[in-house]
Amino acid sequence: MQEPQYSAVNLEEKLALFDDHWSPRIVGRMNGHEIMVVKGKGAFPWHHHDDTDDFFLVLSGVLRIETEHGDVTLHPGEFFVIPRGVRHHPVAEEEVSLMLIEPAGTPNTGDAATAAEKVWI
Amino acid sequence: MQEPQYSAVNLEEKLALFDDHWSPRIVGRMNGHEIMVVKGKGAFPWHHHDDTDDFFLVLSGVLRIETEHGDVTLHPGEFFVIPRGVRHHPVAEEEVSLMLIEPAGTPNTGDAATAAEKVWI
Structure with a gap:
């Protein structure tokens, strides 16, 4: 921390520091949550988080979040919160950049075994 | 809720629904926190929150947050988290619009007696 x-x-400026996809970087912290930025392109695997909601704010590009309850398409300046327990599947046809908020230590895939390691930048 | x-x-679109200053509207919720938008112009009183950090993301305009530990100036696409307990004083020379995140029920002035009532939009 x-x-x-x-x-x-x-x-x-933080997004300009890296180029890889679906690997969140930590840029801030509040109340035990991490504020992250991430770039994505293509599909991220279906997953869910048992214990946390999942905040997505699009900064550039377009993100479609397919969920078990319907799809949500986000443009820059738009956010959505996936409720805890809901299976979801982010898809970006072209590169998208996002701000994410999750409790510190939340695995991005919903599973610590397959999650990206998150580092501060 | x-x-x-x-x-x-x-x-x-949410910001276009109102014109008053320093009166946050709730636009989302995650993990017991409220995601809010607010417009501000002029100075908001000095205050602090004993029990929560305070997240500010500037969407338009410029916000200067004077704190007991120094001032932070935020432009669009920039955020800052005021740590809990730190006295602060947001100032906008011209109108600014912000996204805020705080635990549900947090008084915006740090004091329930003087706080704005927050409504969903």
Whole structure:
């Protein structure tokens, strides 16, 4: 965990620091949650989180989140919260960039064995 | 509390629904936190929250958050999390629009007696 620094966090500048897909970077923390940015392209596997809702805000591009209760399409400036327990499957036809919020330590795949390691940037 | 609907929440569309300042509207919920949008202009009183960090993301305009540990200036696409207990004082020379996240029921002034009532839009 990093100590808070008294300076703005610029999401676009953070996104410029990496190019890989579906590998969230931590850029902030609040109330035990991590604020992350991620780039994605293509499909991320179906998964769910038993113990947490899942916040997605699109910063650039278009994200379709297929869920067991219907699909949600997000454009820049739009967010959606997947309720806990709901199976979902993010799909980006072209590259998308996102801000995510989840409790610290949440595996991005819903399963620690297959999850990406999250690092601070 | 509203049931989740399987559609995107567009922050700009929500902001177009009201014009008053420093009166947050609730637009989503995750893990017991409320996701809010607010417009502000001028200075909001100095306050702090004993029990919660305070997330600010600027959507338009410029926000200066004066804190007891220094000032932070935020432009669109920039966020900052005020750690719990830290006195702060948001100031917008011109109108600013923000996304905020706080635990449900947090008084925006740090004091229930003076807080704005938050409604869903």
